[in-house]
Amino acid sequence: MTKYSEKFKLMLVKEYQKGKLGYKLLAEKYGMKDSTPIKRWVKVYEKFGAEGLMSKNHKETYSTQFKLDVLRYMERTGSSEMDTAIQFGITSHSTIGPWKKAYLEGGPEALDKSKGRSSMSDEAKNKKRKKPLEEAEMTYEQKLERENELLRLEVEYLKKLRAFQMDPEGYLEEHKQRYHSNSEKPSN
Structure with missing residues (x-):
């Protein structure tokens, strides 16, 4: 490239x-x-x-919930990665592809994994300590609702994946209108 x-x-x-x-x-x-x-x-x-x-010298870090929201929006609306990225203020659409792949392969937990070797700075240690506290602040009902939503999202993705695997051409033909964006200007 x-x-x-x-x-x-x-x-x-x-x-x-x-x-x-x-x-x-x-x-x-x-x-x-x-x-x-x-x-x-x-x-x-x-x-x-x-x-x-402008090129970014540093990689932006996104929360697991933000990633799930992006993937949920993409699934619900049928938007392309580029349109979804713009909708969520992500300047590089190529950021979303790895999230989708990780989610399909490992579920919501796979989105929580950060790449590379983690720093053992005091700041990183404090973040690790704070995470269980944030989860503890959620009520039992909120935890169940979140888990339920994640499972619902996973089932939706698996259904779409299965439909696509069984008949890729039919699936794409059926959903074609979602993936075509209308350009205001001619492309020639």
């Missing part, structure tokens, strides 16, 4: 917004194999401004 500079991304977004060229023609003009990145940059720019196009 080619990395593009922030300056280049912004230049293409501005050129697209002038309305003279669509996504495909812009991609051709600048020797890009695909126009998808341009579409993504335009959406990100419209939602977050130029700052959304």
Whole structure:
């Protein structure tokens, strides 16, 4: 995957917004194999401004509940990863794919696992100590409701996965209209 500079991304977004060229023609003009990145940059720019196009030097950390909310929204609405990311203020849509994979493979608990080796700083130790206290503050009923919601979400995903595995083409045809976004401008 080619990395593009922030300056280049912004230049293409501005050129697209002038309305003279669509996504495909812009991609051709600048020797890009695909126009998808341009579409993504335009959406990100419209939602977050130029700052959304900037590379992040640090990875953002999201709570397990936030990840579940994102996946639940995606499942409920049929939104693409890109549209969901923009809806939730996530500037990189590629963040969501690993969450979905982890959830499908390991359930809600898999979303709680952080990547890499954890730091043993005092701050990290304190966070580990505080976590059980936060869970203890939840009432028994709240814990049951949360577990119930997680199980309901898991069942929904498994049903969709099974339907897709049994008949991928039929499933995609049936849900095709959900995945097509309407562009206001022509793509040529």
